[in-house]
Amino acid sequence: xxxxxxxxxxxxxxxxxxxxxxxxxxxxxxxxxxxxxxxxxxxxxxxxxxxxxxxxxxxxxxxxxxxxxxxxxxxxxxxxxxxxxxxxxxxxxxxxxxxxxxxxxxxxxxxxxxxxxxxxxxxxxxxxxxxxxxxxxxxxxxxxxxxxxxxxxxxxxxxxxxxxxxxxxxxxxxxxxxxxxxxxxxxxxxxxxxxxxxxxxxxxxxxxxxxxxxxxxxxxxxxxxxxxxxxxxxxxxxxxxxxxxxxxxxxxxxxxxxxxxxxxxxxxxxxxxxxxxxxxxxxxxxxxxxxxxxxxxxxxxxxxxxxxxxxxxxxxxxxxxxxxxxxxxxxxxxxxxxxxxxxxxxxxxxxxxxxxxxxxxxxxxxxxxxxxxxxxxxxxxxxxxxxxxxxxxxxxxxxxxxxxxxxxxxxxxxxxxxxxxxxxxxxxxxxxxxxxx
Amino acid sequence: xxxxxxxxxxxxxxxxxxxxxxxxxxxxxxxxxxxxxxxxxxxxxxxxxxxxxxxxxxxxxxxxxxxxxxxxxxxxxxxxxxxxxxxxxxxxxxxxxxxxxxxxxxxxxxxxxxxxxxxxxxxxxxxxxxxxxxxxxxxxxxxxxxxxxxxxxxxxxxxxxxxxxxxxxxxxxxxxxxxxxxxxxxxxxxxxxxxxxxxxxxxxxxxxxxxxxxxxxxxxxxxxxxxxxxxxxxxxxxxxxxxxxxxxxxxxxxxxxxxxxxxxxxxxxxxxxxxxxxxxxxxxxxxxxxxxxxxxxxxxxxxxxxxx
Numbered sequence: 001x002x003x004x005x006x007x008x009x010x011x012x013x014x015x016x017x018x019x020x021x022x023x024x025x026x027x028x029x030x031x032x033x034x035x036x037x038x039x040x041x042x043x044x045x046x047x048x049x050x051x052x053x054x055x056x057x058x059x060x061x062x063x064x065x066x067x068x069x070x071x072x073x074x075x076x077x078x079x080x081x082x083x084x085x086x087x088x089x090x091x092x093x094x095x096x097x098x099x100x101x102x103x104x105x106x107x108x109x110x111x112x113x114x115x116x117x118x119x120x121x122x123x124x125x126x127x128x129x130x131x132x133x134x135x136x137x138x139x140x141x142x143x144x145x146x147x148x149x150x151x152x153x154x155x156x157x158x159x160x161x162x163x164x165x166x167x168x169x170x171x172x173x174x175x176x177x178x179x180x181x182x183x184x185x186x187x188x189x190x191x192x193x194x195x196x197x198x199x200x201x202x203x204x205x206x207x208x209x210x211x212x213x214x215x216x217x218x219x220x221x222x223x224x225x226x227x228x229x230x231x232x233x234x235x236x237x238x239x240x241x242x243x244x245x246x247x248x249x250x251x252x253x254x255x256x257x258x259x260x261x262x263x264x265x266x267x268x269x270x271x272x273x274x275x276x277x278x279x280x281x282x283x284x285x286x287x288x289x290x291x292x293x294x295x296x297x298x299x300x301x302x303x304x305x306x307x308x309x310x311x312x313x314x315x316x317x318x319x320x321x322x323x324x325x326x327x328x329x330x331x332x333x334x335x336x337x338x339x340x341x342x343x344x345x346x347x348x349x350x351x352x353x354x355x356x357x358x359x360x361x362x363x364x365x366x367x368x369x370x371x372x373x374x375x376x377x378x379x380x381x382x383x384x385x386x387x388x389x390x391x392x393x394x395x396x397x398x399x400x401x402x403x404x405x406x407x408x409x410x411x412x413x414x415x416x417x418x419x420x421x422x423x424x425x426x427x428x429x430x431x432x433x434x435x436x437x
Numbered sequence: 438x439x440x441x442x443x444x445x446x447x448x449x450x451x452x453x454x455x456x457x458x459x460x461x462x463x464x465x466x467x468x469x470x471x472x473x474x475x476x477x478x479x480x481x482x483x484x485x486x487x488x489x490x491x492x493x494x495x496x497x498x499x500x501x502x503x504x505x506x507x508x509x510x511x512x513x514x515x516x517x518x519x520x521x522x523x524x525x526x527x528x529x530x531x532x533x534x535x536x537x538x539x540x541x542x543x544x545x546x547x548x549x550x551x552x553x554x555x556x557x558x559x560x561x562x563x564x565x566x567x568x569x570x571x572x573x574x575x576x577x578x579x580x581x582x583x584x585x586x587x588x589x590x591x592x593x594x595x596x597x598x599x600x601x602x603x604x605x606x607x608x609x610x611x612x613x614x615x616x617x618x619x620x621x622x623x624x625x626x627x628x629x630x631x632x633x634x635x636x637x638x639x640x641x642x643x644x645x646x647x648x649x650x651x652x653x654x655x656x657x658x659x660x661x662x663x664x665x666x667x668x669x670x671x672x673x674x675x676x677x678x679x680x681x682x683x684x685x686x687x688x689x690x691x692x693x694x695x696x697x698x699x700x701x702x703x704x705x706x707x708x709x710x711x712x713x714x715x716x717x718x719x720x721x722x723x724x725x726x727x728x729x730x731x732x733x734x735x736x737x738x739x740x741x742x743x744x745x
Binding site: 003006007010014018207208211212213215216217218219220221222420433 | 452485488489490507510513515516517519520521522523524525526534535537538539579582
C-alpha cells in the first residue's frame with residue numbers, strides 16, 4: 001500500500017493551516033519591506049542633512065575649489081587666525097573647520113591641512129575633501145612645470161576593456177555582476193531553505209514523538225514512507241511560503257516605493273556599489289544594453305535545470321539528516337549537539353561561495369568544494385553562471401545523489417529506531433549502534 | 438487452522454541485549470489472549486514484531502497461516518501503550534487520516550466513524566482539536582481508530598489505563614462484543630483482575646523467554662494445590678481443630694468471613710477427594726463455608742516469575 005500521497009497531503013495541510021505559519025507567511029514580507037523602507041528613509045534623511053563647513057585657507061589658492069553642493073555649504077573665512085576661526089565655527093555650530101596652514105613650499109601644503117570638528121567627521125566627507133585638495137595640488141604642481149590646464153584636461157583617459165571569449169561572445173564587467181547576483185541568490189536561497197524548512201521537518205518529527213502518535217502511525221506505514229512524506233510535504237509548504245513571499249514582497253515593494261516616493265535601492269549594498277561602479281564606467285544607456293546582453297549571455301537553460309537538480313538534491317540530503325536528528329532526540333533542546341555537524345558544512349559552503357567563487361570561479365578551492373556533496377549544491381549553484389563544463393556538473397550531481405541515497409538510508413535507520421526510543425539523549429556511539437539494529 | 442496468529446521461535450536482539458529468545462505463541466481464533474510479563478520482559482518487542490514495526494532476527498510469524506506481509510497491516514488493529522494523537526489536528530480529520538492509512542476509503546471511513554461516534558456518544562467532538570479533549574476522551578478516540586477498519590486481530594496494550602471505571606467498563610464491553618463478532622484479541626496488561634475477567638488464554642514472558650502458556654483454566658488447574666477454605670462452627674473448638682489437624686494438612690486461613698469459630702485452609706492429598714474432606718468436616722462440626730482455593734492469575738504470575 002502506498003500511503004505517500006496521503007502523508008504528503010496531511011503534512012502539507014497541517015503546515016499550511018498552522019496559525020503561526022500563516023502569520024509568518026504574510027508578516028515576514030511586511031516586516032522586511034518595512035525594514036528596508038526605514039533604512040532607505042533614514043539614509044535619505046542622512047543625505048539630505050544640510051551642513052556648513054568653514055574653510056580657513058591661509059595659502060589662498062585652494063579656497064575656490066570648494067563649490068557649494070545641495071547638502072554642503074562652504075563658508076570661506078578670511079583674515080582670521082586659527083583660534084578665532086575655531087571659536088567662530090563653534091559659535092555658528094558649523095559641521096567643522098578645514099584649516100589649510102600657510103607654508104611656503106608647495107610640497108608641504110599637503111601635510112598641513114587639518115579638520116577641526118565637534119564630533120569626528122564622516123569618512124565620506126573627509127575623503128571628498130581630500131580628493132578635492134589632492135586634485136588641485138596636482139594641477140598646481142603640473143602647471144608649475146609648464147603644463148597647461150587644457151593639456152591636463154586632455155590627458156585624462158578612460159579605459160574600458162572590452163571582453164570577448166575565444167568563441168567570440170562579447171561580455172562586459174556587468175556580466176560578472178549579473179553572474180554573481182544569479183549565483184549568489186541561488187546559493188543563498190538554498191541555504192535559507194535548508195535551514196528554515198529542515199528545522200521545520202525536525203520539529204514535526206519531534207512532535208510526533210512527544211505526542212506519542214508515532215507508534216500508531218508506524219503500525220500502518222513504513223518509517224521511510226513517513227519520513228519521505230514529511231520531507232516532501234514540508235518542502236511543498238516551504239515552496240508555497242517562498243512563492244507567497246516573493247510575490248507579496250514584490251507587490252509591497254512597488255506599493256511602498258510609489259506611495260512614499262522612497263527609492264528603495266538607496267539602501268545600498270556592496271553588490272549595488274559594484275553595479276554603480278560599472279554604471280559610472282559605461283553610462284546608463286550602455287549599461288541597460290549590457291545588462292540585457294549579460295542576462296542573455298548567462299547559460300539560462302543550464303542554470304534552470306541545474307538549479308532544480310542541485311536545489312532538490314541538496315535540500316533532500318540535508319532534510320533527511322534533519323529528520324534523523326528529530327527522530328534521535330526527545331525534545332528540541334537536545335538537538336544542539338547534532339545540529340553542529342550539519343550546519344558546519346552548510347556554512348562552509350556559503351563562505352566558500354562568497355569568498356572564493358567571486359574571486360576565482362574556476363580555481364582549485366571552488367572546484368573541489370563544488371564536488372564535495374555537502375557543499376556542492378551551494379557552491380556549484382554559485383559557479384554555474386560563470387560556465388561550468390557539463391561533465392563537472394554531472395559528476396557533482398552523481399556524487400550528490402549517491403550521498404543523498406546513503407544519507408536517506410542512514411537517516412531511515414536512525415529514524416526507524418529513534419522514533420520508538422524515549423528517555424535519555426542518545427550519544428553518537430549509540431546512534432552508530434542503531435544502524436546495526 | 439484454528440490459530441489466527443502463530444509465532445515460531447521468534448528471537449530479537451538489540452545490540453548485545455536479547456529482547457526475545459525463541460518465543461513461540463499460538464493465538465486461537467476468536468479468543469482473548471493475555472500476553473503477560475513483568476516490565477521489560479519483551480512483550481512490547483513481540484507485539485511490535487507482530488505489527489511489523491520491527492523485524493525478528495530469527496523465527497517466523499504467521500497470520501492466518503501466511504507469513505506476515507505488509508498487506509497484513511490492514512488485518513491488524515494495534516493500540517500501543519505509548520499512544521497519542523496529533524494534538525492540533527481536529528478529531529474528525531485525524532480519524533479519517535488514520536483510517537485511510539489503514540487502507541479504508543474516505544467515504545467508508547466516514548460511514549464507520551459516524552457509527553462509532555454515535556455508539557460512544559461522542560459525535561459532537563468531530564470538530565474539536567485533540568488538545569481540547571481530556572486524556573480519557575482522547576483514549577476513546579484512539580480506541581475507535583484502532584478498531585475502525587474491522588481487523589481480524591486486535592492488539593491492546595494496557596487499554597484501560599487512563600479510563601475511569603465507567604469508561605473502562607464500556608471499553609471492556611466493546612472488546613467482548615468485538616470478540617463475539619469474530620475478532621481475535623491479544624491483550625497485554627499488568628492488571629490481573631482484567632486478565633481474570635477477559636482472557637481465555639495467556640502466555641507469560643519473563644526475561645525474554647516464554648515461561649508459561651495455555652488456556653487460563655488449564656493453567657489454574659495445574660497450579661491448584663488441592664486446598665480448601667473451611668469455616669466451621671462447633672462448641673468444642675479445640676477438639677475439632679486438633680482432629681482436623683491430625684487427619685489433614687492445615688494452613689492459616691487466607692479468607693475473610695463473618696464470625697466463625699474456626700477458619701482454616703485445608704490441604705488434601707492426591708488420593709483424597711473433596712467429598713472425603715467435606716464428609717469428615719460435617720461429621721465433626723457445622724460447615725458454613727467450603728470453597729476450593731483456585732489460584733488467581735495474580736498468584737500464578739507472581740509465583741511463576743519468582744521461580745524463574
